[in-house]
Amino acid sequence: MKQFSFLLVLALFLACGEQPKKNDKTESETTVEVVEAVNDYPEALHKIFNAHGGIDLWKRQRTLTFERPMPEAPETHTIDLYTRKDRIDTPKFSMGHDGRQTWLLDGDSAYKGNADFYHNLMFYFYAMPFVMADDGINYGETTPLEFEGKTYPGIAITYNDGVGTSPKDEYYIHYDADTHQMAWLGYTVTYRTGEDSNDIRWLRYEWGVFNGITLPQSISWYNYEGRDIKDLRTKIVFENTEISENRKPTGFYGKPEGAVYVASNKQ
Structure with missing residues (x-):
């Protein structure tokens, strides 16, 4: 987990909690209503x-799965896109969020990071640009x-007060003017400081198509001076992506036997 200290400063916001559902029919009807109601994105974001x-x-x-190859503990990330429940499985440990709390299964104490912070961290980078359709977001103009x-x-993207762990953070989606495919993400980091920041960090996306949806094959962080992007700093690749309308079995995201709940980062 050598990159974990670097990734700790990269969180976008925490996953939403699950809304109560009575049955599959209710879930399906609710989803359709959300799709039809979202019509106030900027024209460029629609494109x-x-x-x-x-x-x-x-x-x-309904379900997104992707793998992040790691030398010692390759990670399989699985997310329920309706409820934002999730889990990460590796040969050494597992973690997840059951809709209320984060859990960690790690009998050998192999995981040295913060599970409550990390369990959905990569999802919000991976699910670009679609997570920018979530609630509580404001859109504006920015310099090319x-x-x-x-x-x-x-x-330019900002969040309403009370949304996520760092509502003062700012994000910038930059896209290819010919294809409208997202190319870059810029973001500031104010995690829990309450202070504004002018330090924009830049990362670049490479894409693949999975079940008709274009999702990342890799994400690269670059060195920079202001908006002047320099050389490549580090690259994260993804493998075996799957996305489908099928949900996982009941209990898949629940705390397994032997796992423990971990302390929340929320203040």
């Missing part, structure tokens, strides 16, 4: 969503990004 398969197709999906002679228009 970005469409370039990645469309927001309606995304909102029909320049890299290797190409100009990438962008959208």
